[in-house]
Amino acid sequence: MERAAPALIVRCLQAGWRVLAVSENVERCAALDEALWTFDDQSFVPHGHAEAPGLDASRQPVLLSGKAENVNQADALFLMDGADVDANSAYKRCMVMFDGQDQSSRQVARKQFKAAQGAGLVTRYFQQTSSGGWKEAG
Numbered sequence: 001m002e003r004a005a006p007a008l009i010v011r012c013l014q015a016g017w018r019v020l021a022v023s024e025n026v027e028r029c030a031a032l033d034e035a036l037w038t039f040d041d042q043s044f045v046p047h048g049h050a051e052a053p054g055l056d057a058s059r060q061p062v063l064l065s066g067k068a069e070n071v072n073q074a075d076a077l078f079l080m081d082g083a084d085v086d087a088n089s090a091y092k093r094c095m096v097m098f099d100g101q102d103q104s105s106r107q108v109a110r111k112q113f114k115a116a117q118g119a120g121l122v123t124r125y126f127q128q129t130s131s132g133g134w135k136e137a138g
Contacts, residue, residue: 002034004128009062013045018074019062020070049063050071096109
């Protein structure tokens with residue numbers, strides 16, 4: 001996820017969106033933080049940790065957090081490691097990211113996908129290709 005998320009986050013920023021990336025896994029947040037600093041030598045992704053002492057989370061264009069609280073008025077929500085949010089939340093885009101090789105992660109993602117469909121949201125499913133790109137899956 002740390003390899004895939006930064007490019008998607010950059011695309012959200014290019015669209016003028018603020019981003020909230022949620023994982024209760026502290027190691028995942030640390031790895032994503034590191035990836036946002038190092039994934040591309042030619043870019044800078046302004047971001048912060050919601051739990052960092054003294055940080056004004058509301059001012060962060062990209063906020064990494066252990067909770068799905070939209071304190072930075074994000075337009076795009078990234079849910080990782082089984083993090084969940086009410087299907088009626090007001091985001092322009094919600095991306096559920098999971099390890100496709102992990103059976104329990106896939107089960108949680110399937111439930112989230114079905115809940116979003118059941119709430120009448122537009123849902124699409126993408127898989128990462130062997131070359132690192134993305135392909136919409138049927």
